[in-house]
Amino acid sequence: MNKFIKIYIQIILAVLLVPVFTSCEKEIDVDLRSIPPRIQIEGIVKQNQLATVRISQTVDFDDNSGYPFLKGAIVTISDDTGNSEVLTQDATGWYMSENIKGEEGRTYHMSVVYDGKEYTSTSKMPPHVELDSLSMYKMPVMDYAFPMIHFKDPKGTTNQYYRALLFINGKQHPDVNEFVLSAEFMDGDVFHQFLPVFINDDDVDPIKQGDELTIEFQCLDKGAYTFFYTLSRIEEAQVNPTSNISNGALGYFSACTAQQKSIIAEWEE
Numbered sequence: 001m002n003k004f005i006k007i008y009i010q011i012i013l014a015v016l017l018v019p020v021f022t023s024c025e026k027e028i029d030v031d032l033r034s035i036p037p038r039i040q041i042e043g044i045v046k047q048n049q050l051a052t053v054r055i056s057q058t059v060d061f062d063d064n065s066g067y068p069f070l071k072g073a074i075v076t077i078s079d080d081t082g083n084s085e086v087l088t089q090d091a092t093g094w095y096m097s098e099n100i101k102g103e104e105g106r107t108y109h110m111s112v113v114y115d116g117k118e119y120t121s122t123s124k125m126p127p128h129v130e131l132d133s134l135s136m137y138k139m140p141v142m143d144y145a146f147p148m149i150h151f152k153d154p155k156g157t158t159n160q161y162y163r164a165l166l167f168i169n170g171k172q173h174p175d176v177n178e179f180v181l182s183a184e185f186m187d188g189d190v191f192h193q194f195l196p197v198f199i200n201d202d203d204v205d206p207i208k209q210g211d212e213l214t215i216e217f218q219c220l221d222k223g224a225y226t227f228f229y230t231l232s233r234i235e236e237a238q239v240n241p242t243s244n245i246s247n248g249a250l251g252y253f254s255a256c257t258a259q260q261k262s263i264i265a266e267w268e269e
Helices: 003-014 018-022 222-232
Strands: 039-046 050-057 074-079 084-085 095-101 105-116 116-126 130-140 144-150 159-166 179-182 190-194 210-219 250-264
Touching: 003 130, 003 190, 018 222, 039 105, 050 105, 074 095, 084 095, 105 250, 116 222, 116 250, 130 179, 130 210, 130 250, 144 210, 179 190, 179 222, 210 222, 222 250
Parallel strands: 039 250
Antiparallel strands: 039 050, 050 095, 074 084, 074 105, 105 116, 130 144, 144 190, 159 179, 159 210, 210 250
């Protein structure tokens, strides 16, 4: 969550700084006015894993104290079979379930009550789609290769939305954008998709020979996909991602299947 909140603040700053860059003849003082904090929620129910929710809020641009986790919220996860559980917050700041785990095909409802307001969302876990294999793809103009995922979208099923997360030697790189894909109009197609990996430092290659690359392949419902798709294009749109949580909350709630595969980065120079 922290990554996209930082981008929100950068966009706000960019708008406020327009007068500075359009007039360089005199010194201009820019008043960075305080922005009312907004709640941000990250709710996740993965297949065969316990439900987790993290709650924080935005801060002013010049506030370097970080994005604090909010305490005292009442967080409830329920499903379409009548199971319901109030989550407890652990030492890391996450609200954790003890009993409710994700099951394919089941619909989940999240309720967060904080400071007298309730934020809700619903997400249905789609069918699992197998990530068949991984390979490396070397573009001639690049000094390193990209990981490539291979999978087939099942024909005639309801699953149509995918997300891929990349971990390099066990860590997500902050500059690597997440990959999201809609197969809504490509029923039954086979996909061979490379994951572009770029960083801000031109002198550093993010992927090196011998690195262990792990892909987490997720199958999403449409609400979660829309959030991650609009998040991936936030620098172009300069608006907040489309949240699937009510009452003006930032963030998302996603019930998804998830699978991980790894590959050692090797390619011909």
